């Protein structure tokens with residue numbers, strides 16, 4: 707592996723880490739927001755959620771994807787034949803769906819709507835952890 711490739715990989719991993727920080731914390735805010743009834747509390751959650759989504763989560767996703775695709779493009783011929791890569795990309799597709807749905811929930815809460823129960827948000831909060839386990843094991847162990 708060249709130094710250039712390793713730099714790209716380092717930036718990819720930094721993007722992934724900050725993306726996950728937000729993917730873990732935003733749904734946690736939904737759990738608390740959904741049970742908050744006072745106006746001051748609700749308004750504060752709205753600001754926290756919107757800023758986390760716009761300033762951390764979306765740009766981090768961009769960095770992870772741009773640098774991930776860049777790495778892929780540099781050695782496409784050898785990656786394309788490896789099974790783990792395709793399962794990883796399927797996991798990433800699920801993660802993108804999750805990210806997008808978080809954006810819809812931020813919007814719903816901003817309009818003082820909470821489409822789900824507190825229990826739903828608690829379970830929803832666990833999904834990124836499952837995808838993280840799957841994807842990291844696939845890229846590091848490369849089991850198939």
Ligand code: HEM
Pocket residue numbers: 715718719722770771773774775777778785798801837838841842845846
């Ligand atoms: C479109 C999205 C993504 C693409 C195209 C992509 C692609 C890649 C590629 C090509 C590598 C280099 C693998 C190697 O050198 O063996 C890599 C490394 C890595 N990726 Fe991604 N990735 C994406 C998203 C993610 C996500 C969401 C995660 C975490 C959940 C992740 C975690 C990692 C890790 C930990 C490595 C380092 C593996 C190692 O060097 O041992 N990637 N990625």
